[in-house]
Amino acid sequence: MKLLNAEQIRQWDAFTIKNEPLSSLELMERAANACARWIVQNTLAESYYIFCGKGNNGGDGLAIARLLYNANKKVAVYILESDAKGSDDYISNFNILHHLSAIPIFMIRGERDLPELPFNCIIIDALFGTGLNRPLTGLAAKMVDHINNSIAPAIAIDIPSGLFGDHSSAHNTIVKARHTLSFQVLKTAFLVAENEPWIGHVHIMDINLHPAFPDEVSTPFSIINKSLASREYRPRNAFAHKGNFGHALLIAGSWGKAGAAVLCSRACLRTGAGLVTAHVPQSGVTVLQTAVPEAMVFPDKEAEQVSGLNYDLNHFTAVGIGPGIGTGVKQQLLLKELLEHIQRPLVLDADALNILSENKALLNLLKPDTILTPHPKEFARLFGEAADDFKRIELAQTKAMELSIFIVLKGHHSFVACPDGTGYFNITGNAGMAKGGSGDALTGMVTSLLAQGYLPKEAALLGVFLHGLAGDLAAASGGMEALLASDLIDHIGNAFKQL
Numbered sequence: 318m319k320l321l322n323a324e325q326i327r328q329w330d331a332f333t334i335k336n337e338p339l340s341s342l343e344l345m346e347r348a349a350n351a352c353a354r355w356i357v358q359n360t361l362a363e364s365y366y367i368f369c370g371k372g373n374n375g376g377d378g379l380a381i382a383r384l385l386y387n388a389n390k391k392v393a394v395y396i397l398e399s400d401a402k403g404s405d406d407y408i409s410n411f412n413i414l415h416h417l418s419a420i421p422i423f424m425i426r427g428e429r430d431l432p433e434l435p436f437n438c439i440i441i442d443a444l445f446g447t448g449l450n451r452p453l454t455g456l457a458a459k460m461v462d463h464i465n466n467s468i469a470p471a472i473a474i475d476i477p478s479g480l481f482g483d484h485s486s487a488h489n490t491i492v493k494a495r496h497t498l499s500f501q502v503l504k505t506a507f508l509v510a511e512n513e514p515w516i517g518h519v520h521i522m523d524i525n526l527h528p529a530f531p532d533e534v535s536t537p538f539s540i541i542n543k544s545l546a547s548r549e550y551r552p553r554n555a556f557a558h559k560g561n562f563g564h565a566l567l568i569a570g571s572w573g574k575a576g577a578a579v580l581c582s583r584a585c586l587r588t589g590a591g592l593v594t595a596h597v598p599q600s601g602v603t604v605l606q607t608a609v610p611e612a613m614v615f616p617d618k619e620a621e622q623v624s625g626l627n628y629d630l631n632h633f634t635a636v637g638i639g640p641g642i643g644t645g646v647k648q649q650l651l652l653k654e655l656l657e658h659i660q661r662p663l664v665l666d667a668d669a670l671n672i673l674s675e676n677k678a679l680l681n682l683l684k685p686d687t688i689l690t691p692h693p694k695e696f697a698r699l700f701g702e703a704a705d706d707f708k709r710i711e712l713a714q715t716k717a718m719e720l721s722i723f724i725v726l727k728g729h730h731s732f733v734a735c736p737d738g739t740g741y742f743n744i745t746g747n748a749g750m751a752k753g754g755s756g757d758a759l760t761g762m763v764t765s766l767l768a769q770g771y772l773p774k775e776a777a778l779l780g781v782f783l784h785g786l787a788g789d790l791a792a793a794s795g796g797m798e799a800l801l802a803s804d805l806i807d808h809i810g811n812a813f814k815q816l
């Protein structure tokens with residue numbers, strides 16, 4: 318699904334109004350209805366304090382006030398006064414409310430007009446939406462501080478006021494919302510970790526914008542959702558045999574880190590690879606053969622570390638390297654040799670990435686379409702610190718294009734940067750997966766898909782989605798705190814079943 322920017326979402330409104338027998342005021346009513354319904358169904362409060370600006374976001378707020386009043390809620394409206402006359406739909410809703418005369422309306426002209434906010438009220442934030450074009454200052458910022466200083470929860474309409482939809486809002490004054498009720502589609506701002514303090518739980522209200530619009534616009538970003546993942550997935554052929562599903566090689570583990578090789582190999586098998594061989598130090602052989610009897614093992618000549626490649630890489634259909642191998646001289650040489658000779662799809666993770674960071678010249682050896690799976694720290698070591706999450710995403714795109722590789726930037730919403738300049742945000746996954754071993758599982762899963770013949774882009778997108786979904790299913794059954802990478806791996810099968 319395409320991820321539209323705030324301007325495109327605004328154009329989508331206009332497109333809907335133009336192509337349907339619907340006025341912009343009716344569209345606002347639809348949006349307000351969806352929000353009011355959600356608020357009535359999900360909250361119970363003594364009273365609702367509705368803060369409105371004079372644009373369409375404020376218009377939404379005024380319509381919500383009326384609808385909540387009609388649902389027998391106690392409401393009061395506070396309008397941020399400014400020199401602006403207000404948008405047409407704001408004015409229409411103001412007039413309706415004014416004539417109704419049942420709802421108190423207060424104009425906020427200075428700090429002294431700010432109301433005291435009782436603990437048992439709910440604040441509705443309809444000050445600014447996608448029309449925000451500069452950080453909040455003056456009375457608007459004071460109003461937001463006032464909202465944030467209250468212990469009463471705030472529900473933001475469309476987007477917390479003060480937050481930009483498509484670029485960093487670091488250092489802005491922003492409403493700290495408990496819930497954000499946004500329209501039709503996710504905004505990029507909801508997908509980056511730096512905005513977590515403001516957005517709360519995001520709920521998308523379907524307001525039936527015209528379905529043809531997304532096809533008319535181009536966007537660099539998309540969302541990896543179930544329908545995209547299901548399109549990538551290739552169900553198995555009834556007459557298949559293990560030779561049809563490739564042979565994955567995983568180079569992983571060292572003394573004290575045999576678990577990385579176990580998790581990676583098990584995830585690789587659970588994702589469907591026909592055969593899996595793990596190249597591990599000798600000390601890892603018994604561990605691996607006991608924990609994952611389905612995998613074959615290639616013992617290194619050294620006891621405690623992997624130290625060289627003395628086999629034919631062409632024997633395998635895909636290779637994954639990195640989890641728990643260490644960054645010593647021998648692993649550096651091994652990685653260099655691998656990069657020089659490999660003719661197969663390749664995944665680089667963990668210590669393989671750390672080796673690249675310390676030997677940047679090795680980046681030039683990466684074959685086109687190699688997949689790198691860094692977490693933000695590994696990414697920073699590889700490509701430098703970014704000023705904010707949006708800049709990091711930009712940098713990932715630049716590097717993916719420059720090096721002609723895929724970069725899977727891991728996080729709550731992992732981001733896959735593709736060599737053609739496009740990028741995909743994943744929407745599966747949860748905080749329970751923020752634990753050692755989750756990354757090893759992803760390496761095994763993506764390598765597995767490559768081994769089975771999925772193209773690198775397909776393997777990265779499907780792998781990331783299934784990994785998050787397996788984590789979500791594991792969390793649903795055992796909770797986030799207790800979630801182990803092994804639990805995630807045990808749920809890979811159920812994740813496939815949902816495609």
Ligand SMILES: NC(=O)C1=CN([C@@H]2O[C@H](COP(=O)(O)OP(=O)(O)OC[C@H]3O[C@@H](n4cnc5c(N)ncnc54)[C@H](OP(=O)(O)O)[C@@H]3O)[C@@H](O)[C@H]2O)[C@H](O)CC1
Binds near residue numbers: 345370375445
């Ligand atoms: N499908 C939908 O998404 C729908 C969205 N709706 C709602 O409409 C808003 C967008 O409304 P809009 O009127 O375009 O913009 P805002 O209400 O966000 O802002 C109004 C004006 O505020 C001024 N502005 C911008 N930044 C600041 C600032 N930092 N301080 C003070 N004022 C600011 C700006 O005017 P200027 O002339 O001053 O630049 C804005 O124009 C959307 O978010 C939804 O809530 C529809 O109701 C239905 C469908």
Ligand SMILES: [K+]
Binds near residue numbers: 446
């Ligand atoms: K808002």
